[in-house]
Amino acid sequence: MSKAWSGRFKEEILKDVELFTESISFDKVLALYDIEQDFAHLEALLKANVISKDSYENIKKGLQKIKEEIEKNEFNYDISKEDIHMNIESRLYELIGEDAKKLHTGRSRNDQVNTDLRLYLKKHILDIFELLKALKQQLILKAKEYENLIIPGYTHLQRAQPVLVAHYLLSFKEAFVRDSQRLIDAYRRIDTLTLGSGALAGADFPLDRFLEASILNFSKISRNSMDAVADRDFAIEYMFCLSAIAMHLSRMAEDFIIFNTEEFKFIDLPDSLCTGSSIMPQKKNPDVLELIRGKAGRIYGDLINLMINLKGLPMTYNRDLQEDKEPIFDATNTILNSLKMMILIVKDMKFRENIDAGNLLLATDLANYLVEQNIPFREAHHIVGNIVAYSLERQKPLESLTKEELNLFSKAFDKDAKDIISKESSILRKKTYGSTHKDFVKKQLELSSLEENIDNNL
Numbered sequence: 258m259s260k261a262w263s264g265r266f267k268e269e270i271l272k273d274v275e276l277f278t279e280s281i282s283f284d285k286v287l288a289l290y291d292i293e294q295d296f297a298h299l300e301a302l303l304k305a306n307v308i309s310k311d312s313y314e315n316i317k318k319g320l321q322k323i324k325e326e327i328e329k330n331e332f333n334y335d336i337s338k339e340d341i342h343m344n345i346e347s348r349l350y351e352l353i354g355e356d357a358k359k360l361h362t363g364r365s366r367n368d369q370v371n372t373d374l375r376l377y378l379k380k381h382i383l384d385i386f387e388l389l390k391a392l393k394q395q396l397i398l399k400a401k402e403y404e405n406l407i408i409p410g411y412t413h414l415q416r417a418q419p420v421l422v423a424h425y426l427l428s429f430k431e432a433f434v435r436d437s438q439r440l441i442d443a444y445r446r447i448d449t450l451t452l453g454s455g456a457l458a459g460a461d462f463p464l465d466r467f468l469e470a471s472i473l474n475f476s477k478i479s480r481n482s483m484d485a486v487a488d489r490d491f492a493i494e495y496m497f498c499l500s501a502i503a504m505h506l507s508r509m510a511e512d513f514i515i516f517n518t519e520e521f522k523f524i525d526l527p528d529s530l531c532t533g534s535s536i537m538p539q540k541k542n543p544d545v546l547e548l549i550r551g552k553a554g555r556i557y558g559d560l561i562n563l564m565i566n567l568k569g570l571p572m573t574y575n576r577d578l579q580e581d582k583e584p585i586f587d588a589t590n591t592i593l594n595s596l597k598m599m600i601l602i603v604k605d606m607k608f609r610e611n612i613d614a615g616n617l618l619l620a621t622d623l624a625n626y627l628v629e630q631n632i633p634f635r636e637a638h639h640i641v642g643n644i645v646a647y648s649l650e651r652q653k654p655l656e657s658l659t660k661e662e663l664n665l666f667s668k669a670f671d672k673d674a675k676d677i678i679s680k681e682s683s684i685l686r687k688k689t690y691g692s693t694h695k696d697f698v699k700k701q702l703e704l705s706s707l708e709e710n711i712d713n714n715l
C-alpha cells in the first residue's frame with residue numbers, strides 16, 4: 258500500500274524527509290492503546306451504519322490478530338509507514354484487504370493520537386500512583402523502626418533543633434501525599450474522550466461518542482473538537498506532576514547522600530545499592546541516589562520541552578505536536594525507575610543509633626525556659642546568645658554548664674534548668690500539633706494508616 262495520503266502527490270517523498278517526519282521509532286509505545294481505540298471506533302462505525310456487519314466482523318478479526326502480534330512482539334514496525342496509526346492500518350490491509358480502508362472513516366490521526374496519549378497517561382498515572390503508595394509505606398515503616406531515635410534537624414544546613422527520625426522521614430511522606438493528590442487531579446482532566454473530533458471540525462457521521470467513551474473507560478467527552486485536537490495541557494499537567502515528584506526525590510536523595518558521608522555518618526546505605534570506584538578501593542559511592550538527583554533535571558527538561566513546543570502554536574493541530582511524545586515517554590520511564598530505586602533505598606537504609614546530635618541544638622530550649630520564667634523572648638534570646646558564646650569560647654558543651662555558670666547570665670535559671678538541656682527533653686517540650694513531640698509523631702503515623710486506606714480505595 259502506498260502512503261495513505263499519496264492521492265494528491267505526484268512525486269515520491271524523499272527518503273530523508275521520511276526519516277525526518279517519522280514517529281514510529283518512538284510512538285510504537287502507543288500500539289496497544291491504538292488498537293484499543295480502533296475497537297471502540299469500530300463499534301461507533303457499526304452503530305452509525307457507516308460499515309456493514311460483515312466489514313465490522315472482518316476488521317475486528319484483523320485487529321485481534323494485530324493485537325496478538327503486538328503482544329507477542331511479532332509486529333513488524335516499518336518506518337515507511339510513518340507512525341503507529343499508519344503501521345496498524347497498513348498491516349490490517351495486508352491481513353484483511355479492502356475492508357481495512359474503512360476503519361479510518363470519521364477519524365483523523367489528530368483525534369486518534371490525542372486519544373492514544375490520554376489512554377497511555379491514564380495507565381501510567383496509576384502505575385506511578387502505586388509506586389508512590391509503596392514509597393509512602395516504606396517511609397512509614399522506616400519511621401516506625403526508628404520511633405525514638407533523635408537526629409539534628411537542619412535549617413541552612415546548620416544544626417538547628419533535635420527532631421525524631423520518624424518526624425524527619427514523615428516529612429517526605431507528606432510531600433508524596435501531595436504528589437499523589439496532584440496526579441489524581443490531573444487524571445480527572447486526562448480522563449476525557451477526544452475521539453470523534455476528527456481533524457478539527459468533528460466527524461460527518463453520527464458516531465456515538467458516549468459509546469466510545471464507555472468502551473474506552475473515559476468518564477466524559479470533550480466539548481469542542483478544535484480544542485480537543487489542539488490541547489496538550491493535560492500532558493503538561495502530568496509532566497509537572499512528575500517534575501514535582503522528581504524534585505522531592507532529588508531533595509531526599511541529596512539529604513541521604515550528605516547523611517551517608519564520613520563527616521555526617523547518620524545513615525548506612527546497603528552495599529547492594531551502591532557502587533565502587535574504579536580507582537579508589539575504599540570507596541562505596543551513593544550513585545543510585547546521585548542519579549535520582551540528576552534525573553530530576555532531565556524530567557524538568559522534558560516538561561520545559563513540551564511547554565516551549567506549545568508556546569504560540571496556532572490552532573489547532575500542527576505537526577510540532579508529534580514532538581510531545583518523546584519527552585512524555587522519557588519522563589514517565591525515568592520517574593518510574595527513580596521511584597523504584599528510592600523505594601529500595603528507604604527499605605534497606607539504616608540510621609546509626611549513636612548519632613551525635615551536638616549541643617548547641619538546645620539553645621532554643623534554653624531560651625524558651627527563660628520565657629517560662631517570665632523573661633520576654635527577645636531578651637531570653639539575647640541571654641542565651643551570650644551563653645552560647647561563652648560555651649564556644651571555653652569549649653564547654655551547653656549541657657556541661659553548671660547552674661552557677663548559667664546564673665552568671667541570668668538569675669532566672671533554677672536547678673531544673675539543667676534538665677532541659679537534653680535532646681530528649683527538647684522533643685518532649687514541643688507542644689504544637691504537627692511538631693516533633695513523640696505524641697504528635699504517633700498521631701501522624703495513625704493518620705498515615707488512614708491515608709493508606711484512602712489510597713487503596715482510589
Ligand code: ARG
Nearest residue numbers: 280340366367370576578579
Ligand atoms: N504522528 C503524528 C503525531 O504524533 C500523528 C498525527 C499526524 N497528523 C497529521 N495530520 N499529520 O502527532
